[in-house]
Amino acid sequence: MFRKIFQDHPESVGETYGQHFQSAFGFGTAMVAGGIKCLIHGLLPTVFTTSGSDVVRTLHRRMVTHRHRDDQQGD
Incomplete structure (x- = not known):
């Protein structure tokens, strides 16, 4: 149970x-x-005009482009 969690x-x-x-x-x-x-x-x-998309791009790059998963199921 501990291992699974x-x-x-x-x-x-x-x-x-x-x-x-x-x-x-x-x-x-x-x-x-x-x-x-x-x-x-x-x-x-007029403020934070690109902040939302900047965060999305950065997180996508970190999660999808630079992460190698053993399983491809994701959650």
């Missing part, structure tokens, strides 16, 4: 639990920050 998925993406935690936390904070900037951009269209 804390090790199977991180290992499937070539990471330890700690590495996966750090990566996921980084992705999460980047998405929250990007989302807040998008909300502000909605109110004030």
